[in-house]
Amino acid sequence: MSELRLLRPGDEAALDAFLARHADTSMFLRSNVRSAGLTDRGQPMQATYVAALEGGRITGVAAHCWNGMVLVQAPEGSHAAAVAREAVRRSGRTVTGFSGPWRQVVAAREALALDAAPTAKNSRDELYVLDLARLVVPPELASGALRCRHPVAGELELLVDWRVRFAVEALGATDGPDLRQASTDDVRLQHERGTDWLLLAGAAPVSYSVFNAMLPDVVQIGGVWTPPEFRGRGYARSVVAGALLAARKQGVDRVPRAGVPDRRGLRSRPTGAVGHGANVGSAPCCRARCRKSARACCCGRRLLETRRS
Numbered sequence: 001m002s003e004l005r006l007l008r009p010g011d012e013a014a015l016d017a018f019l020a021r022h023a024d025t026s027m028f029l030r031s032n033v034r035s036a037g038l039t040d041r042g043q044p045m046q047a048t049y050v051a052a053l054e055g056g057r058i059t060g061v062a063a064h065c066w067n068g069m070v071l072v073q074a075p076e077g078s079h080a081a082a083v084a085r086e087a088v089r090r091s092g093r094t095v096t097g098f099s100g101p102w103r104q105v106v107a108a109r110e111a112l113a114l115d116a117a118p119t120a121k122n123s124r125d126e127l128y129v130l131d132l133a134r135l136v137v138p139p140e141l142a143s144g145a146l147r148c149r150h151p152v153a154g155e156l157e158l159l160v161d162w163r164v165r166f167a168v169e170a171l172g173a174t175d176g177p178d179l180r181q182a183s184t185d186d187v188r189l190q191h192e193r194g195t196d197w198l199l200l201a202g203a204a205p206v207s208y209s210v211f212n213a214m215l216p217d218v219v220q221i222g223g224v225w226t227p228p229e230f231r232g233r234g235y236a237r238s239v240v241a242g243a244l245l246a247a248r249k250q251g252v253d254r255v256p257r258a259g260v261p262d263r264r265g266l267r268s269r270p271t272g273a274v275g276h277g278a279n280v281g282s283a284p285c286c287r288a289r290c291r292k293s294a295r296a297c298c299c300g301r302r303l304l305e306t307r308r309s
Contacts, residue, residue: 025127032213062080064088132254207226217252218255
């Protein structure tokens, strides 16, 4: 018989031992715990973690994060539904989206009665793992015609603008003051963590990417953005390759990546599909950070809201 338990400081080793057995689909969970621990005060990278245990052994976990995302890794039985429901109940936060193995995300959404809620993104992606020993460096990057480095402070405002445009184009967000503030917070957080990368052609910034999850031997790429006026020149694959070259020098050798393998993108051969991942985001609101407790946003759209009156 399984039991559900709120994880607390001191449980990190047991949790990581479980997640390491499902490493390629647990990047966000492992990276966030490593970065922020198991305390939840609503700060960036923090979450409320609930685990299913059988005989004292963790067999599933869900985390309801500071930003509303529900992360799940619970491959056995009906644990995905149970841990997701309990994590959301304990956190008291609005659900803004889900991420994890496909079937587990489907189970978690159904358990929270959110399977019919409108979404801005609802994708089932093949998950591939790239071997960095086989990374092919784009010639322009290898020659020095393009350079990849961490941004400097004076470039962050430009990157905020890019982040806003990325959110509108790729995530279906609505432009406005709240989105700009959220984008500012995100850019600053990535910069403070040293996970942001900027590509330059000469002195001109032309593309941007981040590591949205990091471990000593694995990183995960996200938020790749090239402004429309610079597209079609291979800048996206160069900023990704430049970031991965730097990571490889620090001992990273694997990169989980969702989507169809695109050798014009990362220019590295995938080792093969290792599973299916799901990413589900709430429908765009007229305010990027709507905090209304009702099931409808200020604009009338239904939120992925789980609080009960």
